Amino acid sequence: xxxxxxxxxxxxxxxxxxxxxxxxxxxxxxxxxxxxxxxxxxxxxxxxxxxxxxxxxxxxxxxxxxxxxxxxxxxxxxxxxxxxxxxxxxxxxxxxxxxxxxxxxxxxxxxxxxxxxxxxxxxxxxxxxxxxxxxxxxxxxxxxxxxxxxxxxxxxxxxxxxxxxxxxxxxxxxxxxxxxxxxxxxxxxxxxxxxxxxx
Numbered sequence: 485x486x487x488x489x490x491x492x493x494x495x496x497x498x499x500x501x502x503x504x505x506x507x508x509x510x511x512x513x514x515x516x517x518x519x520x521x522x523x524x525x526x527x528x529x530x531x532x533x534x535x536x537x538x539x540x541x542x543x544x545x546x547x548x549x550x551x552x553x554x555x556x557x558x559x560x561x562x563x564x565x566x567x568x569x570x571x572x573x574x575x576x577x578x579x580x581x582x583x584x585x586x587x588x589x590x591x592x593x594x595x596x597x598x599x600x601x602x603x604x605x606x607x608x609x610x611x612x613x614x615x616x617x618x619x620x621x622x623x624x625x626x627x628x629x630x631x632x633x634x635x636x637x638x639x640x641x642x643x644x645x646x647x648x649x650x651x652x653x654x655x656x657x658x659x660x661x662x663x664x665x666x667x668x669x670x671x672x673x674x675x676x677x678x679x680x681x682x683x
Contacts, residue, residue, distance in 0.1 A: 486510075486543060490529035493522050501545070503528060512545035513567075515574030521641045528645065535566045544570045547644070550578035561610045563603060572596040582615045639670045643678070652678060 489512075491505035501518040502509045512530065514521070522528060530545040531552045544566060546552040551573050558569035558581070573581065575597050584592040585608060593604035640653050656677040 485534045486532050487534075488529070488531055489545075491527070493524050493526050493528050495524060496522065503530070503545075510543055512543050513570060514545050515567075515570035515572075520638055522645060526645060533566070533570075542566070546570075546573070547641070548578065554578040554581050557611055557614050558607070561603075562606050564607075568598050572599065585611050585615055635667050635670055638667050639674055642667075642671060643674060648678060 489503055489505055489510055491503045491510075494502040494504040494509055496502070496518050498517045498519070499513065501512045501514065501522065503512055504510075510532075512518075512532065530547065531549055532546070533544045533552060533555065535542040535544060544555070546555060555566075555569045555573045558564050558572055559566050564572075576584075576592075576595070580592065581596075583589070588608055590601070590604045590608065593599055593607055594601065596604075599607070636657065640657070643653050644650065653674075656674060
């Protein structure tokens with residue numbers, strides 16, 4: 485099984501990314517359009533899951549080990565396959581899904597791609613004991629996640645790929661103009677703030 489890969493982005497399309505590792509190109513499925521997160525030529529390290537089928541051998545990729553863990557939990561739920569699970573994780577992220585399970589938040593689960601009421605009910609039932617509060621920040625119950633801003637999330641992903649730590653990004657995120665939708669401008673602002681943060 486291939487569990488982790490580190491290499492250089494060789495090519496991308498709307499569904500997958502080819503990561504060149506030691507002269508071998510691995511096709512990776514992120515469950516979303518990788519072009520919104522990465523650039524050809526950049527160095528990239530990802531956690532992976534090898535999905536073996538009768539007619540195919542697929543590699544699914546994750547930015548964090550938590551994303552991979554939640555993916556593995558979801559694909560164990562009745563009626564959810566690997567393809568659906570990776571799309572759900574890519575859409576919401578590990579922490580949001582764990583919050584929903586712990587809070588029995590069916591409405592949040594219904595926002596996941598391909599998740600209807602029956603699937604949401606199965607997730608809550610079958611993953612009832614799969615997570616606990618230690619899988620989330622200590623104040624998770626008192627601080628529900630902020631409304632999702634796709635531009636800021638895309639910029640955060642880009643910063644992580646550039647080598648910045650999540651803690652650094654969290655520190656400057658409140659100072660970014662959340663109402664902005666220009667990712668280029670947000671990235672420049674973030675880099676400027678990070679420069680001051682590290683100095």
